Amino acid sequence: MVDVAFQPNRVAGAKSARKRSSLKTALKRKSTAAFLMTLPLILLITILVLYPAIYSLHLATLNKSMQRFIGLGNFEFLFKRDTFWLVVKQSCIFAITAVVFKALIGFIVAHFVHNIPAKGQRKWRGMLLVPWVIPPAMSTLAWLWLFDPSYSAFNYTLSFFGIGPIPWTGDANWARFSVILVNIWYGAPFFMIMYLASLKSVPDQLYEAAAIDGANWWQRIWYVTLPMMRNIIAITTLFSLIVTFANFDIVRILTAGGPLDHTHIFATWAFRIGIEGSDIPLGASVSLFIVPILAVAAIFILRDVNKRGNEA
Amino acid sequence: MASTAIINKAAPTRAVKYGSMSRDRKWALRWSYFFLTLFAIFSLVKPLYMLITSLKSSAEISAATNPWWVFHPTLENYIGLLTSNQFLRFFWNSALVSIFVVTITMLISVPAAFALARMRFWGSATLATGVFLTYLIPDSLLFIPLFKMFAVFGDWTGIQLINRWYVLLIIYPTLTVPFCTWIMIGYFASIPKELDEAAIIDGASWFQTLTRIFIPVALPGLIAATIFAFTVSWAQFLYPLVFTTSNDQLVLPVGIITSLIKGDVFNWGQIMTGALLGAAPPLIIYAFLMDYYIAGLTAGATKG
Numbered sequence: 001m002v003d004v005a006f007q008p009n010r011v012a013g014a015k016s017a018r019k020r021s022s023l024k025t026a027l028k029r030k031s032t033a034a035f036l037m038t039l040p041l042i043l044l045i046t047i048l049v050l051y052p053a054i055y056s057l058h059l060a061t062l063n064k065s066m067q068r069f070i071g072l073g074n075f076e077f078l079f080k081r082d083t084f085w086l087v088v089k090q091s092c093i094f095a096i097t098a099v100v101f102k103a104l105i106g107f108i109v110a111h112f113v114h115n116i117p118a119k120g121q122r123k124w125r126g127m128l129l130v131p132w133v134i135p136p137a138m139s140t141l142a143w144l145w146l147f148d149p150s151y152s153a154f155n156y157t158l159s160f161f162g163i164g165p166i167p168w169t170g171d172a173n174w175a176r177f178s179v180i181l182v183n184i185w186y187g188a189p190f191f192m193i194m195y196l197a198s199l200k201s202v203p204d205q206l207y208e209a210a211a212i213d214g215a216n217w218w219q220r221i222w223y224v225t226l227p228m229m230r231n232i233i234a235i236t237t238l239f240s241l242i243v244t245f246a247n248f249d250i251v252r253i254l255t256a257g258g259p260l261d262h263t264h265i266f267a268t269w270a271f272r273i274g275i276e277g278s279d280i281p282l283g284a285s286v287s288l289f290i291v292p293i294l295a296v297a298a299i300f301i302l303r304d305v306n307k308r309g310n311e312a
Numbered sequence: 313m314a315s316t317a318i319i320n321k322a323a324p325t326r327a328v329k330y331g332s333m334s335r336d337r338k339w340a341l342r343w344s345y346f347f348l349t350l351f352a353i354f355s356l357v358k359p360l361y362m363l364i365t366s367l368k369s370s371a372e373i374s375a376a377t378n379p380w381w382v383f384h385p386t387l388e389n390y391i392g393l394l395t396s397n398q399f400l401r402f403f404w405n406s407a408l409v410s411i412f413v414v415t416i417t418m419l420i421s422v423p424a425a426f427a428l429a430r431m432r433f434w435g436s437a438t439l440a441t442g443v444f445l446t447y448l449i450p451d452s453l454l455f456i457p458l459f460k461m462f463a464v465f466g467d468w469t470g471i472q473l474i475n476r477w478y479v480l481l482i483i484y485p486t487l488t489v490p491f492c493t494w495i496m497i498g499y500f501a502s503i504p505k506e507l508d509e510a511a512i513i514d515g516a517s518w519f520q521t522l523t524r525i526f527i528p529v530a531l532p533g534l535i536a537a538t539i540f541a542f543t544v545s546w547a548q549f550l551y552p553l554v555f556t557t558s559n560d561q562l563v564l565p566v567g568i569i570t571s572l573i574k575g576d577v578f579n580w581g582q583i584m585t586g587a588l589l590g591a592a593p594p595l596i597i598y599a600f601l602m603d604y605y606i607a608g609l610t611a612g613a614t615k616g
Contacts, residue, residue, distance in 0.1 A: 033518050034431035038439065041424035041493060048486045049446050052457035059457060109351050112344040124348055126602055131355045133598040133605075135547030137565035138587040142362045145580050151373065153361065153380060189355065190609070197610040239448070246450030249549045253569065267452030267550070274456045275554055284456045291453070298445055 059284040066281060074285040083261050083269075088289070091265040093176065095245040095293075098183040102244075103237055105184065106191020113192070114199045125196065132189040140253040143182045144169075147254070172262035175255050179263050182250050187243075191236055198232040199225070238297050245293050266290055359591070366390070366585040373580055389585040399586065401560055402567030406546060406590075409480050409563055413545040414538055416481065417488040421537065425496030426522050430508065440497060447490035455554050458483060462555070477561045480552060484545045491544075492537040495608060499533030500526055536608030539601060543594045564590045 063070045078084045113124050131139065146153050147168035155165045168178045202225060210220050226233075248267040251257065257264035257272060264272070266289050274283015365373065367385045393399045427433070428440045462479060466472045473479040503526060511521045527534060552566045559571060568586040572579060598605050 030431050030518070031433040034427040034433045034436070037423035037427035037431075038436075040420040041443070041489060042439070044420060044485055044489055045442065045446050048458070048483065049449060049454065049490075052454045052461060053449065055461060056453070056457035059460060105351075109348070112348050112351075115340060115344040116348070122602075124352065125606075127352045128348075128355055129598075129602075129606070130359060130595070133543070133594050134359065134591040135543075135549075135565055135594060137547065137549040137569065138591045139358055141569070141583055141587045142358050145365060145584060146358075146361065148580070151580070157380075185355065185358070193606055193609055197606075242448055242450060246452040248452050252549075252553075267450075270452065270456060271550075271554070275459065280456055280460055284460075287453050287456055290450060294448060294450075294453075297448055301445065301448075302441065 056284045062281040102187040105188040110195035136249040202228045389581045406564040410545045413484040417541040421493040429500035488541040499530040
């Protein structure tokens with residue numbers, strides 16, 4: 001429609017092209033204007049996102065002083081190191097556990113918020129989203145203080161129940177638990193908000209129909225809610241999986257990878273090697289291991305976009 | 313209409329038939345409130361604890377009394393931080409960076425979103441998808457190549473960008489622009505075509521259509537995108553940690569962590585005060601503009 005409305009203008013522009021400067025006409029054309037409007041975006045994405053992404057592939061093939069091409073040497077070196085496999089394991093444990101619990105808690109809490117009268121929902125939602133609003137670096141500091149070995153407020157509270165002091169960040173397994181706990185605390189509200197939004201979009205008639213058919217609460221969730229929320233669940237989980245897999249702030253501040261590299265994930269280890277240890281090529285190779293999860297996400301999203309295109 | 317009438321008629325009869333429904337509902341409600349309270353405690357304990365600790369003197373903290381209560385509330389931590397030039401410098405840097413980044417983001421993403429939503433041109437659909445995919449590329453993948461790029465750039469041109477706060481103005485838009493463009497595309501696409509057709513028939517140029525029609529109509533989306541850009545640039549931790557090191561160039565999150573933690577000595581009262589002050593701007597924005605905040609949050613996924 002817009003194109004049609006614009007046609008006469010364009011023809012007129014072409015006619016008067018010889019009279020006025022052709023630059024002016026070119027600027028008036030729709031595609032030129034559109035191109036100019038998107039140019040900053042294209043430049044930004046190309047120079048600061050795509051180029052660095054490809055550049056990191058190049059960096060990963062250089063030796064430490066970045067003067068010699070060593071092919072896959074960095075990766076060979078990584079595969080031989082135990083720490084690397086520890087990081088791979090920890091990254092997977094961290095991301096998968098955290099995302100599963102975030103999704104579960106988000107789903108449950110969203111249901112509870114959806115259950116109560118609409119009047120009070122805003123208030124509860126507001127309170128429950130607070131962890132997501134506080135910058136993660138700041139809130140992780142507060143967690144670090146709660147986990148402090150000698151003044152831990154958690155241990156103080158637990159001591160009343162006769163549970164001995166827990167080395168929250170001192171012991172490898174407890175440290176793993178702690179970073180995951182902090183990540184769940186930070187990320188669950190995001191799931192809650194997403195699921196709440198999609199719960200509200202499920203038409204009430206469906207639940208009424210299910211109730212008439214004698215469905216119990218479990219069947220209502222399984223046959224009505226979950227199928228209706230499938231898209232949101234998939235997108236949110238995928239998105240969160242990427243973010244959690246690439247997480248940096250929480251692990252860096254809480255444990256800095258310790259004790260003995262047991263809580264390092266790809267991002268923090270890449271930082272340790274690449275920036276602190278100034279072995280940029282090796283650091284780049286480590287951070288490249290975030291790409292597979294990205295690729296999976298990209299495939300899913302592209303498939304979804306194509307499907308939408310066919311429907312439209 | 314007919315279907316709603318039937319449902320309305322059906323609802324009361326069912327409620328009468330199963331008298332226990334209302335009792336079940338009441339119990340479900342009670343359980344809901346119980347668990348919601350539990351989760352609210354879980355999520356609010358942290359900010360409250362930050363507040364409690366920030367009101368304590370270091371003597372009280374090291375005395376290891378009940379950590380959940382302040383016996384001698386004092387503002388000395390706040391006074392100490394708010395009169396320290398260093399902390400004010402961090403705050404100022406953070407504010408400056410965030411405001412500039414928001415401006416840059418809006419200047420880039422609004423026209424781009426307008427072009428992608430309304431003017432179909434060669435490759436526009438691919439570009440829109442590409443924008444969303446770019447948003448998924450995390451900072452932890454890009455920080456090493458970007459660091460090297462800026463180092464090489466400094467060697468070539470002699471313009472030193474590393475360890476200057478304004479380098480963040482170049483880098484942060486990679487985080488904010490794709491998402492803001494994406495949600496603005498969504499908002500712009502939801503505006504009826506008749507509106508801009510009317511504007512064009514009245515002789516408005518594309519630019520006027522954007523400023524007079526699209527921006528006013530999509531203002532809620534614009535506010536949501538602005539809030540997003542602000543919170544992201546305020547909270548970003550990895551890039552400033554990599555790119556800035558000297559004390560006068562640091563932004564708040566990094567500044568608190570590197571300057572207030574000195575070796576093994578943790579001045580927790582001050583750290584918590586700093587963290588709370590650092591968390592304050594996003595929290596204040598959230599308190600006043602919660603609906604926009606949530607709209608921006610959910611727009612990303614529901615429109616994706």
